[in-house]
Amino acid sequence: MEVDKGKGEAEETRKVAEADRDTVTLKSSDGKLFEVSKEAAARLSTVLAGMIAGGSIDDNGTDLKQIGSEALENVVDYCNKHANSIPSAALISSSISFNTAPFKEPEEWERKFVDRLSHDALFDLVEAANFLGMERLLDVTCHKISEMMKGKSPDQIREVFNIKNDYTKEELEEIRQELAWAFYDD
Amino acid sequence: MATSTKEFADADLVHQLGQMIHAAFLPYGVQPPPSGHVQGHPSEPTSTSLCVCGRYTAPQLAHRVDAEAAVLILYAAPGCSDVALVMFLDKARDTRDMYLERLDVAKLALPQGDWRRSTISWNLANGVCWGLLDQLLRRNGLTMPGYRFRSLPDDAKAEILKRLPSGADLARVECTCRDLRRLVSSRNDELWRHMYRHKPLWDVSEPTTYLDDDDDPVEERGRTGLFGAIRDFLRVRWSFPVDVKRSDDGQLSWKDKYLEARNNFHDCWLWSWGQRQKQKDADKTGKNVFGGHHIKAPRNTYDYKDKKGPRGARAIHTPSARYRWRHR
Numbered sequence: 001m002e003v004d005k006g007k008g009e010a011e012e013t014r015k016v017a018e019a020d021r022d023t024v025t026l027k028s029s030d031g032k033l034f035e036v037s038k039e040a041a042a043r044l045s046t047v048l049a050g051m052i053a054g055g056s057i058d059d060n061g062t063d064l065k066q067i068g069s070e071a072l073e074n075v076v077d078y079c080n081k082h083a084n085s086i087p088s089a090a091l092i093s094s095s096i097s098f099n100t101a102p103f104k105e106p107e108e109w110e111r112k113f114v115d116r117l118s119h120d121a122l123f124d125l126v127e128a129a130n131f132l133g134m135e136r137l138l139d140v141t142c143h144k145i146s147e148m149m150k151g152k153s154p155d156q157i158r159e160v161f162n163i164k165n166d167y168t169k170e171e172l173e174e175i176r177q178e179l180a181w182a183f184y185d186d
Numbered sequence: 187m188a189t190s191t192k193e194f195a196d197a198d199l200v201h202q203l204g205q206m207i208h209a210a211f212l213p214y215g216v217q218p219p220p221s222g223h224v225q226g227h228p229s230e231p232t233s234t235s236l237c238v239c240g241r242y243t244a245p246q247l248a249h250r251v252d253a254e255a256a257v258l259i260l261y262a263a264p265g266c267s268d269v270a271l272v273m274f275l276d277k278a279r280d281t282r283d284m285y286l287e288r289l290d291v292a293k294l295a296l297p298q299g300d301w302r303r304s305t306i307s308w309n310l311a312n313g314v315c316w317g318l319l320d321q322l323l324r325r326n327g328l329t330m331p332g333y334r335f336r337s338l339p340d341d342a343k344a345e346i347l348k349r350l351p352s353g354a355d356l357a358r359v360e361c362t363c364r365d366l367r368r369l370v371s372s373r374n375d376e377l378w379r380h381m382y383r384h385k386p387l388w389d390v391s392e393p394t395t396y397l398d399d400d401d402d403p404v405e406e407r408g409r410t411g412l413f414g415a416i417r418d419f420l421r422v423r424w425s426f427p428v429d430v431k432r433s434d435d436g437q438l439s440w441k442d443k444y445l446e447a448r449n450n451f452h453d454c455w456l457w458s459w460g461q462r463q464k465q466k467d468a469d470k471t472g473k474n475v476f477g478g479h480h481i482k483a484p485r486n487t488y489d490y491k492d493k494k495g496p497r498g499a500r501a502i503h504t505p506s507a508r509y510r511w512r513h514r
Contacts, residue, residue, distance in 0.1 A: 123334030130342045138345060145335075146349035154361040161335040163363050164316050175361050181445070182357030 024052065026076070027061035028069040040079040046133035066131050071124035078113060078137055106140045114144040153183075197236055197262070199291050200269055204238035204260050207273075210311035211242045211256075211319075236262040241276070244319060246328050254326060256318040267292045273314055275322055283321065285314050336365070344373050353381045353444050378440035382447065 023035045042049040051057050064072060106114070114122060122141060129137040149157055158165055167175065176183065238260040247253040254277045261270040273285040335343070347370065350356050356377060360370045370377060438446070 120334055123338060126338060126342050126346075130339065130345070138342075139349075142342070142346045143349050145346045146351070146355075149346075149359060150351055150355055152355075152358070154358050157359060157362050161362075163335065163366075165362070166364050172361070175367070179357040179361060181448075182354040182361075 024048065024057055025059070025061040026072060027058075027063050028067055028072040029065050030069050032069040032072070033061045034072055034076045036076045036079045044079050044134050044136065046135070048132060064131075067128045068124060070121060071128040074117070074121065074125050075128050075132065075134070075137070078134075082109060082113070104139070106143050110140045111144075114140055200236060200238060200260055200262050203269070203271075203289075204240070204258070206307055207258055207260075207271075207310055207315070208240060210307055210315045236264075242319075244323055244326075244328065247322070247326060254322060256315075256322055262291070273318060275318065275325070278321075278325070285318070340369055340373075343369055344377065347377055348380050350381075353378070353448065356381060375440050378444050382440050382444040 022038055024038050024041050026034045026036060028034070038052060042052050051062065056062075067075070114125075117125065122144060126138065126141045126145070128134075129141055148160055152160070157163065165172075238258075240258045241255040242258070243253045243255040247255075254275060257272075257274055257276050259270070259272040261272070262268075267290060269289045269291050271285075271287040271289055274281075274283070278284075338346075343366075347356060347359060350359065356370065360367050
């Protein structure tokens, strides 16, 4: 019983020590460690906020097996550099009404942040933001990809995103007739 | 015994077919593997056979010394009208995935001019070539650059589609492949509802007014001045389908509502005036955007089908059954 009690105390002490730390350590799928401020992580990511509140953050690095090191580096970069520029109240309201509210246009620094990314890094970041519940980062990255689709014909979209055209010619003709209005707009 | 190229079943045709398959691989960014085969290089015809072969690998694998590759072999024997087409992955042990076709060259009509627009080239590029490269990448745990869009989860794809600036963009994305069409139709309400509520129909660059959950317009702060006020008035009056909301008895889908709103908007005087101005400008500059005369674009499927029917002197007007009954 005493041993159990001792273990419980040690656990309690560890949790208190973790709570006192200002940073959170995240481990990518390939084992690299990244540190991010606890406040920024909690403000920008609903998943990390939940983990911090629940005390499930590992001191030696919380495993994020779905996220590669390059994507996690970008996530941490985004959190560390820019967390202060987003009011937390706006984030809270956006997370509640995310499915219905209109999306805010990315700010200048956010545009620059995603513009420097390669095609693959951008998609990795979308996946990471989706996994970590980072609404604003998802907003910015998805906006960038939707801009790449904007005003393009189906052929051009296929070319940009390397999408295979798996329609038969008859099916394609039928769809083009059904959605003919979309080809006359603009 | 010396054998000339002519003794084979249309040697030129075989070479042309080889070049066509080679061209079908190119859009996917394939490269020759470093282990050394020159891609698409035809061997010299010998007395026994004519063989065109090539090896192709994905760009990510090209730096590997022992890179796995897709192999193409076209083989023709002298005095025989058939050509064997074999395509496979060189390290695949399972021969069930091997593509093997016997082609009758006499019946094979290869297109002249630009091959890329032909049905054969279309089927090769989107069929066997794409399939082999896809298999090659999967076997090596890789994805082709740009192929990441396909591997995104549906939720993330839907978030991207929601941010498209107009319904026309969403419809054009729907036309790209079956997977995206399935995604759009499975999330029809979510995506089109968003388009209907949040995307203004006449100007998508700077949205300033939106509908909230109760369909009340919500104005974004910080825009003042007479121009802003006029613009906001026009947006509220013309951008949002008030008539559709009133007439909706729960039967219309969000896509139908969007289309009806769009049609209502296109019928309004402001839009027609804008189109007329555009036509006048085009006439002045000598660049007629409508190709000589105004063509009214079909607004939906039914209009489009109607427009394909006979017009003018060729049209046959049959009186309705009621008319005939009354005037019998």
